[in-house]
Amino acid sequence: MSPPAVRFAGVSKRYGTAEVLADIDLALTAARTTAIVGESGSGKSTLLKLINGLVQADTGVVEVLGTAIETADLIDLRRRIGYAVQGSALFPHLDLRANVTLLARLVGWPEARIRERFEHLLELMELDPELAGRYPYELSGGQQQRASLCRAMMLEPPLLLLDEPFSAVDPITRAGIHAHFQRLAEAEPVTVVLVTHDLREAMTLASELVILRNGRIIQAGACDAVVAAPADAWIERLFQSQLG
Amino acid sequence: MKRVRWIQAALLLLLAGPVVAERTLVVGSKNFTESYLLGEMIAQRLEGEGWRVERRFGLGGTLICYEALVSGEIDLYVEYSGTITEVILSNDAAQDDLAAPLAERGLEPLPELGFDNTYALVLEGRRAEALAISRISDLREHPGLRIAFSHEFLRRQDGWPGLRSRYGLPHDPVGIEHGLAYQAMVRGRIDVTDAYSTDGDLERYGFTVLEDDRGFFPRYAALPLVRKDLPDAAKATIATLAGRIDADRMRRLNAEIVVGNRSFAAVAADFLAEEGFPASPVAAVTWRSELAAHTLRHLQLTAVALSLAVLIGLPLGVLVHRSLRASRSVLYAAGLLQTIPSIALLALMIPLFGIGVLPAIVALFLYSLLPILRATVTALTSVDPTLRRIAVGMGLTSWQQVRHLLLPLALPNVLAGIRTAAVISIGTATLAAFVGAGGLGQPIVTGLALNDPNLILQGAVPAALLAIVTELAFEGIERRLIPAHLRHGSV
Numbered sequence: 001m002s003p004p005a006v007r008f009a010g011v012s013k014r015y016g017t018a019e020v021l022a023d024i025d026l027a028l029t030a031a032r033t034t035a036i037v038g039e040s041g042s043g044k045s046t047l048l049k050l051i052n053g054l055v056q057a058d059t060g061v062v063e064v065l066g067t068a069i070e071t072a073d074l075i076d077l078r079r080r081i082g083y084a085v086q087g088s089a090l091f092p093h094l095d096l097r098a099n100v101t102l103l104a105r106l107v108g109w110p111e112a113r114i115r116e117r118f119e120h121l122l123e124l125m126e127l128d129p130e131l132a133g134r135y136p137y138e139l140s141g142g143q144q145q146r147a148s149l150c151r152a153m154m155l156e157p158p159l160l161l162l163d164e165p166f167s168a169v170d171p172i173t174r175a176g177i178h179a180h181f182q183r184l185a186e187a188e189p190v191t192v193v194l195v196t197h198d199l200r201e202a203m204t205l206a207s208e209l210v211i212l213r214n215g216r217i218i219q220a221g222a223c224d225a226v227v228a229a230p231a232d233a234w235i236e237r238l239f240q241s242q243l244g
Numbered sequence: 245m246k247r248v249r250w251i252q253a254a255l256l257l258l259l260a261g262p263v264v265a266e267r268t269l270v271v272g273s274k275n276f277t278e279s280y281l282l283g284e285m286i287a288q289r290l291e292g293e294g295w296r297v298e299r300r301f302g303l304g305g306t307l308i309c310y311e312a313l314v315s316g317e318i319d320l321y322v323e324y325s326g327t328i329t330e331v332i333l334s335n336d337a338a339q340d341d342l343a344a345p346l347a348e349r350g351l352e353p354l355p356e357l358g359f360d361n362t363y364a365l366v367l368e369g370r371r372a373e374a375l376a377i378s379r380i381s382d383l384r385e386h387p388g389l390r391i392a393f394s395h396e397f398l399r400r401q402d403g404w405p406g407l408r409s410r411y412g413l414p415h416d417p418v419g420i421e422h423g424l425a426y427q428a429m430v431r432g433r434i435d436v437t438d439a440y441s442t443d444g445d446l447e448r449y450g451f452t453v454l455e456d457d458r459g460f461f462p463r464y465a466a467l468p469l470v471r472k473d474l475p476d477a478a479k480a481t482i483a484t485l486a487g488r489i490d491a492d493r494m495r496r497l498n499a500e501i502v503v504g505n506r507s508f509a510a511v512a513a514d515f516l517a518e519e520g521f522p523a524s525p526v527a528a529v530t531w532r533s534e535l536a537a538h539t540l541r542h543l544q545l546t547a548v549a550l551s552l553a554v555l556i557g558l559p560l561g562v563l564v565h566r567s568l569r570a571s572r573s574v575l576y577a578a579g580l581l582q583t584i585p586s587i588a589l590l591a592l593m594i595p596l597f598g599i600g601v602l603p604a605i606v607a608l609f610l611y612s613l614l615p616i617l618r619a620t621v622t623a624l625t626s627v628d629p630t631l632r633r634i635a636v637g638m639g640l641t642s643w644q645q646v647r648h649l650l651l652p653l654a655l656p657n658v659l660a661g662i663r664t665a666a667v668i669s670i671g672t673a674t675l676a677a678f679v680g681a682g683g684l685g686q687p688i689v690t691g692l693a694l695n696d697p698n699l700i701l702q703g704a705v706p707a708a709l710l711a712i713v714t715e716l717a718f719e720g721i722e723r724r725l726i727p728a729h730l731r732h733g734s735v
Binding site for chain 1: 628630631633634636637638639640641644648649652653726727729730
């Protein structure tokens with residue numbers, strides 16, 4: 001079995017006096033999709049930000065792609081980690097092509113490689129090449145989401161972080177994007193960490209599940225295994241309320 | 245890159261202006277008719293002898309001219325002996341010994357031109373003749389004359405109080421606004437008032453100036469005040485004008501300008517010809533070339549100041565915008581500069597930078613800073629935090645975040661700020677003429693001195709047009725640089 005793409009050991013984080021995360025020990029399997037679920041305020045977004053260094057841990061070790069994040073060159077590391085957030089967060093002054101290819105240009109990819117990768121991603125996400133010259137405001141919500149995934153995947157990162165990326169679109173569009181995401185995850189050998197408050201989304205997209213409550217991991221494992229054996233009554237109620 | 249080259253070009257243009265191979269004599273003047281005219285006479289006289297001359301006329305007042313002379317910004321201007329003792333030397337020298345105290349300051353008084361521009365009492369001409377009054381002491385014989393003095397003259401110790409006791413005058417004068425006194429005389433409402441002895445208006449109204457036969461009024465003898473390091477040949481040339489102009493003549497020459505509406509250059513040229521001096525070979529400047537030169541200088545001043553303000557304001561805004569406290573202090577400081585009236589700010593620059601282009605550019609730069617800084621900080625702080633987070637999370641370096649996200653999104657507001665600064669600068673730069681920087685303020689300052697609306701408009705109209713053209717140019721720049729949906733007026 002390949003080494004974990006991300007490993008947390010004894011990690012805790014406080015904002016002032018508020019404890020956000022405590023005693024986090026976790027290893028995320030490479031080339032799988034792991035969903036981190038929990039109520040708002042459970043610390044799931046902070047957990048994600050620890051991975052790309054937007055937040056630093058108070059104690060413990062965070063290891064990403066084989067390097068301890070404390071000693072890593074953050075700029076270099078972040079370029080090996082795709083990142084997409086709620087809403088599409090496309091840059092409004094750039095058209096779709098410029099948004100997706102910005103980082104590739106900055107790191108100096110040759111033009112041909114950029115074009116090839118860009119066209120491949122559009123095809124994978126079923127985005128019409130004619131949309132390439134449009135500004136974000138000229139795209140539908142679903143198209144923006146898909147473009148945002150293309151941007152995150154442009155440099156072929158081994159790791160992709162998704163911070164509730166699909167929560168701002170309507171249910172029908174979301175179902176479509178889920179399908180596109182699955183195409184992507186099948187086509188590329190990428191480790192995905194998906195933060196969501198939607199358990200149904202987590203079950204659809206992920207194979208692994210991590211459940212956070214009040215900053216602590218209360219259960220982790222393969223989705224099926226967790227659903228089959230909820231660790232406590234709270235988790236059981238969570239499943240009942242969201243999955244029916 | 246393109247921008248950098250443009251700024252270099254602007255700086256070169258500015259620096260290349262005053263640089264010439266051999267020594268150019270810089271003649272200054274204060275901002276009233278007589279001073280302009282005397283400056284022009286000396287300039288043409290020097291040119292007639294082959295000197296190269298630069299004119300820096302219409303400098304604010306005594307202190308600005310003096311400061312300019314001491315610092316070497318100008319080589320000479322015409323000053324009055326009374327002003328030298330009272331204002332420049334603060335009364336610690338007698339009028340007959342100006343040379344020694346001035347020498348300590350590196351200056352030298354050249355021989356007097358021949359007239360005194362001091363206080364004088366005047367009567368309507370025919371009335372003076374009818375009453376046979378030609379001297380102030382004659383007034384004693386006519387206690388019934390109605391006398392009205394300007395308020396200042398009534399109070400000054402070297403005015404009415406001293407005059408009355410020196411001559412033993414029995415009259416009881418009333419106060420009158422100086423601007424109205426001549427009209428009152430013409431209509432016969434008053435008989436005697438005070439005036440400056442070489443005022444061209446005395447000629448216009450045919451007033452008689454009474455002789456100060458007891459020598460009461462302090463002397464304000466006009467003389468060229470020059471830097472000691474002026475070449476001796478130049479001093480000698482200027483000195484050929486000594487004693488050539490008496491008060492009557494000066495009054496007539498002034499009148500040719502204020503009453504006859506002739507130009508300084510023409511009146512000066514006629515005077516020199518009458519005196520048998522060679523004509524200045526410098527071709528008469530047309531109003532067109534003059535306008536072009538003023539406009540060009542105006543553009544230089546504003547363009548250089550604005551470029552500096554952008555070069556400093558923009559990076560400063562980027563630097564401080566992340567810290568609320570830093571941006572506040574910087575904005576307060578820039579705002580404080582903005583509250584200083586522009587003419588005062590210009591005056592404050594003189595002790596630091598002398599006169600000429602430099603203090604004007606510094607003042608305009610300080611004025612342009614606030615709009616640019618404020619626009620930059622406001623625009624940067626209002627960039628969506630989610631976009632910032634994504635930019636960091638994607639692995640953009642700090643500079644790349646600024647270059648590819650923050651600046652492009654801030655651009656519409658920043659450009660609006662630069663546009664505001666540009667228009668303010670173009671307006672404020674008209675004041676630069678007061679410190680000898682030239683520009684479109686030059687005809688305005690001269691026009692104010694001559695009370696000539698046409699001349700004022702020759703500066704004001706091009707300045708207004710320049711402001712409009714600038715607005716249009718910035719609209720063009722916005723259209724080129726900013727996608728339609730991010731321009732002002734859209735969301």
